[in-house]
C-alpha cells in the first residue's frame with residue numbers, strides 16, 4: 001500500500017483534525033552470519049531490508065492511546081491506566097512495551113492515535129516485532145520530544161521486548177532495524193555496541209531470502225530456553241575463567257573446561273556454537289572485505305550446521321532448504337537466519353541465476369514438506385526514518 005492510501009485509511013479511521021499526521025518507517029532485518037550469539041556478547045553481521053512497518057501517528061486532544069493496524073482486525077483504544085495490561089500473544093504488546101519504557105524513562109505518555117501497516121511476512125524470522133517496536137519508539141521520541149538517539153532507542157526497544165513481551169532477546173534486531181545503512185551490513189559487537197558499517201560489494205552475486213513458511217511453534221519458550229542454557233554454560237566456565245560473556249572465550253579455553261560439563265552436555269554444545277560462531281563472523285567479514293565470497297559462503301554453511309547440530313534451533317524444512325543448495329554450483333552459501341525454529345534461509349548466489357535457483361527449490365520443497373517456499377529479493381537498506389506526507393488536502 002502506498003503512503004497516500006495509508007494516510008487516507010488513517011483519516012477514515014480517526015477523522016480529520018487540525019493536528020498534523022506524521023509518518024515513520026522501520027525495516028525488518030536479515031542476519032548474514034552470527035546467530036544466537038548476540039545475547040552472549042558476540043559479534044553479528046545483520047542488515048536492514050526494504051520491507052518493514054510504516055506507522056502514521058497524530059497527537060490527540062485527550063489522553064487516550066489508540067492503536068490500530070491495517071494488517072489485523074483488533075484495535076485498542078486505551079486509557080492511560082490500561083496501558084500496563086498485556087494482551088495474549090498479540091502485536092499490540094509491542095507498542096505497549098515501548099510505551100512502558102518511555103514512562104520508565106520519565107516521559108509522560110500523552111494521548112495519540114496511530115495506524116500501522118507492515119509488509120514483512122510475519123513469523124518469518126525477519127524481525128517484524130523489532131520493526132514495530134523501533135518505529136513506535138522513533139515516532140514517540142519525536143512526538144514527546146524525548147531527545148533519544150538511535151542507540152538509546154534500540155536499547156530501549158530490547159528492554160521493552162525483554163521486560164513486557166517476555167522474550168529474552170539480544171540487541172541485534174533492534175540495532176539493525178534502527179541503524180541500518182543502505183548498501184551495507186553492520187558488524188555489531190553486542191558487548192560494546194561498537195558498530196562498523198561494511199559495504200556489501202557482491203559483484204555478480206546477491207543474497208536471496210527463502211521463507212520456509214513453516215509455522216513457528218513454541219519459538220518464544222524455546223528461545224528463552226536457549227538463553228538460559230548459555231547462562232548455565234557461562235556460570236560453569238566462570239569457575240575457571242574470569243569472563244563476563246561466553247563469546248569472549250576461544251575454542252581451546254572452552255575445550256579446557258569440558259570436564260566441568262560432564263553433567264551438562266547440551267550446555268557444552270551450546271557454548272561450542274557460541275565460541276565457534278563468533279570466530280566465523282570475524283573470519284567471514286574479513287573474507288568479504290577481501291572479496292572472497294567463496295569463503296564467506298563456506299562459513300555460512302558451517303554456521304547453519306552448527307545452529308542445527310550444536311544449538312538445536314533448525315528444523316526439517318530449514319535443513320531441506322539449505323540441503324537443496326549444497327550441490328548447486330550457483331550457490332556459494334546458505335543458512336537459516338535469525339532465531340530459527342522456522343522462518344527464512346539466506347542464500348548467497350549468482351545474480352543472474354535467481355530464477356533457476358527458485359526452480360531447484362520450489363518443487364522438491366513442496367513435495368517433501370507440503371509447504372510452499374516463497375522468495376524475497378534482498379536490498380540492504382536504511383534503518384528507521386521519517387517519511388514525508390503530502391498535505392491532507394492533496395489526498396483524494
Ligand code: GLA
Pocket residue numbers: 031034035036037038039169170171172173338339340
Ligand atoms: C532473534 C532475537 C535476536 C537474536 C536472534 C538469533 O531474532 O531477537 O536477539 O538472538 O534471534 O541470532
